[in-house]
Amino acid sequence: MNILFVADPLEHFKIYKDTTFSMMREAQRRGHRVAACLPQDLSWTSGGLVTASVRRITLTGDKKNWFTEDAVERVALKDFDAVLMRKDPPFDAEYIYATHLLEQAEREGARVINSPRALRDHPEKLAIMEFPAFVTPTLVTRSAAEVRAFHAEHQDVILKPLDGMGGMGIFRVKADALNLGSIIETLNKDGAQTIMVQRFVPQVVEGDKRILIIDGEPAPFVLARIPQGTEVRGNLAAGGKGVAQPLTPRNREIAEAIGKQLAPRGLLLIGLDVIGDAVTEINVTSPTCFQEITEQTGFDVPKMFIDAVERQLAKPR
Structure with missing residues (x-):
């Protein structure tokens, strides 16, 4: 299987925690070929197909020089078995334009995960409006x-x-x-x-929990991102401490209800942010925390995700 990751520059990856890297590593472990491109590498010409200038890469297992570049070539997106959209926010106009190009690639036969239309329809802060019973x-x-x-x-x-x-x-x-x-x-x-x-929500002192929903099913562990010192934000990027915890029955109930509605729309991967029992965001662009949960609990989140990708590709178009 050939998989294209539309992502941020490979040179900027922090592979000790990067979720996209963990997806690539699990895909390669199974024998799948890995390629990467930036959103700005996508293009379309009338009468032609959506293509991208892609980097064919091999992961080396070295922490410093973690990949080798085997080739750079322009390829139609439909020629990949799967295209994984993993560009980080901001969810700006350029991001939206990229989803339109990816949706055209879908019309040409590409399999894009998460669905470009679903990405546009579920901006991460505003997607909670559909679920008022679960929000603060x-x-x-x-x-x-x-x-x-x-x-x-x-x-x-x-x-x-x-x-x-x-x-x-x-x-x-x-x-x-x-x-x-x-x-x-x-x-x-x-x-x-x-x-x-x-x-x-005062329960933030116990952690801003990231619940991963894969193909409608929540992973059995969450990452509670706990604010440190006088900081109110639990985000890891803001200095929060990530502590993996079992999924609580109430959080499972919330995640299953949301996953049941959103997964059929083409959202194979969702990162639900929950403080206490209140949903604060529904992340669909590039949900993270795979490596932190896997390392602390032994539950293999990348395996769960690539299993879901393979199931998705086995379905008839």
Whole structure:
């Protein structure tokens, strides 16, 4: 099987924790061939096919020089058995354009995971709107007045941009409303940008849990990302400590309900963020934490994922 990963530059991978790397390693272990490209390597010409300038690579097992480049060639995406879209956010216009190119490749016969249309239809912050029973009180708005009213009602809130990742741009404002006006101006740029405000969930001290849902089924362990020191963010990129834990019965119930609805739409891999029992985000672009869970528990998440990819490809088109 030939697999193309549409991802960030290989030279930027931190392979000791990178989930895309763990997918590549498991695919190669099974004898599959691995290639990679950037979103900007995709192109289409009328009368032709969606193609990409791809790097055929072999993983070496060396921590420093972790891959060798076997060839660079332009290939039609339909000629791969699977195309895995693993580009990190931001979910900006260029990301959306890439999904349109990938959707055209699907029309030409490519198998793209996650589905390009599903990626567009489920922006990670806003996808929770479909599941109000599972979320903490939340406001999505451009209006500074609405943000102030929401804060006045809930007293302790989290404000965040819609296009961030890794905890970027997240602010907590307590009952004293200290710097609320400045934070609103910073995030919504005088009403030019939509932001999200959520009631603070105090259980974050126990960890912002990443639940991985693969082909509709939650992995049996989660990664609780625990804020350190005075930091309110548990994101690993923001210094949080990742501690693997068994999936609780309630979290399983939530994950199965969401997975049952979203997996049939072409979302083979979902990273659910849950604080306490409140869903805060539904990550579908490039969910992470495979290696942390596998190393701490022995449960092989990359194996579970590549098993699901192989099942997907075995289905009739």
